[in-house]
Amino acid sequence: MHSRRGDLTDPEFPQTSVDEDRYADGINEKEGAFGYMIRLENLSKIYRMGDNRVVALNNISLSINKGEFVAIMGPSGSGKSTLMNIIGCLDVATEGKYYLDGRDITSYNQNQLAEVRNKKFGFVFQGFNLLPKLTALENVELPLIYAGVGAKKRREEAIRVLKMMGLGERIHHRPSELSGGQQQRVAIARALVNHPSVILADEPTGNLDSKSGMEIMEIFEELHSRGNTIILITHDINVARYARRLITIRDGQIVSDEEVEMQ
Amino acid sequence: MKFTQAIKMAFSSILSNKMRSFLTMLGVIIGVTAVITLIALGQGSTQRVSSQIESLGTNLITINITGGRNRGVSEEDLERIKSMPGVSEIAPVLSGGVTVKAGNKNTNSSLEATTPGYQQVRNRHVQLGRFLLQNDLDMRFRVAVVGVDVADELFGRRDIVGEKISINGVEFSIVGILEEKGSSIAGSDDNKVIIPLTTGQRLLRNTEVRTFYVSTQSPDVVNQVVGEIQRFLTRKFNDENSFRVFNQTQLLSTINEATATLTMMLGGIAGISLLVGGIGIMNIMLVSVTERTREIGIRKAIGAKRRDILIQFLIESAVLSGLGGVLGIMLGFVGVSFLSRILNIPAAISADVVLLATGFSVAVGVIFGLYPASKAANLNPIDALRYE
Incomplete structure (x- = not known):
């Protein structure tokens, strides 16, 4: 058994972690038409550059359930990053509707979107995007600061999640003192610490060697098995295979949406 | 996000770039130091002038009879005024310039021939010997009370009670030495010889008293007494332009006004340097926002609201300039004590100047931080995240 997985299956993990219920809730339940966690209807994103219209997303409809592990694949420029940005409320669609937990968030303002990002999503980026001057612990505490959690609780939560990621010894290290794989695990800890509904990972293994990349993917697999909803953006089919559902996107349109056969 | 957390964040950001933070603060430090030092020195010299004037007595009224001949006031007039x-x-007071001699030394001095009341009215007391007595006037004794300048000049020492001097060739014996007063705006008050009025009338060959001083029981009745005296003298001379009545309160308020204007002007000039310091802060904050675009993007992605970013940068610039203000105040204290010693001006830093300087420097930080902070807060999270 791999050491990272050893950390995740640490006996402490199930008790301290996160209300199990919240993550495990309705994993296998098929919900009604409006019961989906994420539901996009005829979504389009059009950029205007001078007189040119660039259609980044063209009339996309998509539903994702609680507990799914979805990979979105496509070549660069296919619109997959735009799609992730819109799902993650970093960007807004030009047309169409976006329902999150049954609520239409198409018309949310910047502040409401910030709150949605804070409460509902955990981001994992290709370049880790940790704040270089903060320690691992402080980085993981950030989402809780913006959620208004008190200092003591914040620290406890952050340490718990970092331990879960096998970084208990390194909580006071700065990102520059950590390896790529460790940095990405800090980033995953930061994404998890606020108990998000969805983890959005954009090429999480893109900057890592294959061994660290595998470790990270195993973490995602473990998180999925614990009931977390994960959306993974990648152009690497080997990474995409970890997911259970594979959506391929090209020129701003979904070209296939299929289940991944278990390896 | 909580406020204390925001302040912690601001401090760690300021400390992570010590040299730059210090140089940015320098503008505010210099500005605040200048404001505090100049205002303290200005207020110090105002206070000194005021206290000099006050030491003459705020309940003092000076009357000068002008114009015409044979128009002095008589003893009866003075009695009438005294009973008001x-x-x-x-x-x-009968005054004039005289030459004073002792042995082979001589000096020019100002002579005042007066009555024992002078001591109280002009607030001049003796440090050695005694002042004039009514008996000296009645008997026309040739006695003199001298200022310390006269004593130093003629004898080179101050314990000269009993020594003889000659004033305009007439011999006087010294009965008292005046307390040292220092020089005022009107010249030295210590180069002075005081003799009995009656003796002086003979010496100066002049019996017409054209100057007299009145002291009131309290500063509050000065205006009322001035009115009485004016009415009395107008009736006596049948001419309201033949005399002048001054009081110290008028002089004091005129001088105070002038020095206060001067102080404000100095403070204003120093305030301009504080403004320049504020522009320096804005400049660095703008650079900082650009440098930290990616950080802002990350913070926004994990849930920082527009307000959170705005407050973060505002607090950072307010702390930066507030800290500069505090350092400037400390430097101001040093500068004031140094300059007041060198320039010999009694300067005290008043609490309201310190409060004003602190408040002003924090306000400078907030005002000049507003534009950079709102620029940061309005960044689009995706663009900010892509920024390299």
């Missing part, structure tokens, strides 16, 4: 309500003492 509110008047506590009166002192007629």
Whole structure:
């Protein structure tokens, strides 16, 4: 058994972690038409550059359930990053509707979107995007600061999640003192610490060697098995295979949406 | 996000770039130091001038009879004035320049021939010997009370009670030495010889008293007494332009106004340097926002609201300039004590100047931080995240 997985299956993990219920809730339940966690209807994103219209997303409809592990694949420029940005409320669609937990968030303002990002999503980026001057612990505490959690609780939560990621010894290290794989695990800890509904990972293994990349993917697999909803953006089919559902996107349109056969 | 957390964040950001933070603060430090030092020195010299004037007595009224011949005031007039309500003492003065000699040394001095009341009216007391007595006037004794300058000049020492001097060739014996007063705006008050009025009338060959001082029982009745005296003298001379009545309160308020204007001007000039310091802060904050675009993007992605970013940068610039203000105040204290010693001006930093400087420097930080902070807060999270 791999050491990272050893950390995740640490006996402490199930008790301290996160209300199990919240993550495990309705994993296998098929919900009604409006019961989906994420539901996009005829979504389009059009950029205007001078007189040119660039259609980044063209009339996309998509539903994702609680507990799914979805990979979105496509070549660069296919619109997959735009799609992730819109799902993650970093960007807004030009047309169409976006329902999150049954609520239409198409018309949310910047502040409401910030709150949605804070409460509902955990981001994992290709370049880790940790704040270089903060320690691992402080980085993981950030989402809780913006959620208004008190200092003591914040620290406890952050340490718990970092331990879960096998970084208990390194909580006071700065990102520059950590390896790529460790940095990405800090980033995953930061994404998890606020108990998000969805983890959005954009090429999480893109900057890592294959061994660290595998470790990270195993973490995602473990998180999925614990009931977390994960959306993974990648152009690497080997990474995409970890997911259970594979959506391929090209020129701003979904070209296939299929289940991944278990390896 | 909580406020204390925001302040912690601001401090760690300022400390992570110490040299730059210090240089940015320097503008505010210099500005605040300048404001505090100049205002303290200005207020110090105002206070000194005021206290000099006050030491002459705020309840002092000076009357000069002008124009015409044979128009002095008589002893009866002075008695009448002395009996007016509110008047506590009166002192007629006959003055002139004289040459004072002792042995083979001589000096030019100002002579005042007066009555014992002078001591109280003009607030001049003796440090050695005694002042004039009524008996000296009645008997026309040739006695003199001298200022310390005269003593130093003629004898080189101050314990000269009993020594003889000659004033314009007439011999006088010294009965008292005046307390040292220092020089005022009107020249040295210590180069002075005081003799009995009656003796002086003979010496100066002049019996016409054209100057007299009145002291009131309290500063509050000065205006009332001035009115009485004016009415009395107008009736006596049948001409309201033949005399002048001054009081110290008028002089004091005129001088105070002038020095206060000067102080404000100095403070204003120093305030401009504070403004320049504020522009320096804005400049660095703008650079900082650009440098930290990616950080802002990350913070926004994990849930920082527009307000959170705005407050973060505002607090950072307010702390930066507030800290500069505190350092400037400390430097100001050093500068004031140094300059007041060198320039010999008694300067005290008043609490309201310190509060004003602190408040002003924090306000400078907030005002000049507003634009950079709102620029940061309005960044689009995706663009900010892509920024390299």
